[in-house]
Amino acid sequence: MTGHVLGTPFWVEIATPDVAASRGFYGELFGWYCYTLAIGEYGDYAVFTLGDVQGPEVGGMQPLADDTQPPSWTCYFYTDDMDATLGAVRAAGGLELMEPATVADLGRAVLCADTQGAGFALWEPRDPGRVPVADEPATMCWVELASRDVRESRRFYGEVFGWTAVDRRYRGSVYTTWKVGDWAAAGMVPMDERWPPDYPAHWIPYFKMPDCDASAARAAELGAKVRVPPSDVEAGRLAILTDPTGARFAVYTPDAGARERFGPRR
Structure with a gap:
């Protein structure tokens, strides 16, 4: 991949009640390596890569915020203008489930829900040229x-x-x-x-x-x-x-x- 346009899938992230179990399962199934990235006030964030720590990024992982939430994968969609796209979500009747967050030097993210409650996220990368690997085996x-x-x-x-x-x-x-x-x-x-x-x-x-x-x-x-x-x-x-x-x-x-x-x- 060399780039994205508005609305194309960009990133995936699992919220899990057992980080160690999820790391082991996906490592065995897909051959993913997992390293931890410290993101200041947001705590630690796990990143899956292909092969080893130097491998291309595949997806992310974080623990569930509380026991009332179900384990799930979240699909992130690309935008080059977070504020405008979030405004479109609100205008269409969707919900903003969190304030847009700046994630280290990587970009901005926000979790949303559509009018039926299906969760998804928006991602505005700081560097549009830095894109995760996709459409390859185990991605x-x-x-x-x-x-x-x-x-x-x-x-x-x-x-x-x-x-x-x-x-x-x-x-x-x-x-x-x-x-x-x-x-x-x-x-x-x-x-x-x-x-x-x-x-x-x-x-x-x-x-x-x-x-x-x-x-x-x-x-x-x-x-x-x-x-x-x-x-x-x-x-x-x-x-x-x-x-x-x-x-x-x-x-x-x-x-x-x-x-x-x-x-x-x-």
Whole structure:
């Protein structure tokens, strides 16, 4: 990657009740190294990298703020103007869950929620040229919203990020791809009767792996639960899991040509 535009996925971060357990699980599953970054008043922040401490950055980790919060991955979206994008979130009916925070010399971040309560974050990097690795093995390659009200989600994210929604019918259901220009930035699935009625709308990250089936099996060996077993989809093969702490994520093996059709980066 060499850059981003407004609304493209930029970073992922897990909030976990057990930092040591999450470090061990993702280290074993993806081969990630983890180091700790001291961020002044915000305390310590764990950063996952590929390979070792010198490897490229993949994602972040921090402990849950309190026991009432569920373990989860948060998807961060790029902006080059935090104040303007946060204003668009508010104007569209979303919530600002925290004051924008300056994170060391890295940039500014803010946690938000859409009108259905699905959490996401905005990131404005101080150095636009410093971007995390993605679309490579064991890194984020896609993000997806599970929505209770697809029409409302289209309106909200269209107003905030300028996304265009494109629907595809696949095996009797509809999958929405959000596009930034000609590039796909994110996806959306409707939460129908197959979902538990009390399960909230949410975002999850997809991590690219060479063998979806082997990765799902290894995750299960490490204590994860397989929520959707390895399945063929339009652009490859995926499995959806919850890690040993309960955070939801997906592993994905794209087919040939998937990057050209769906890759959101430039």
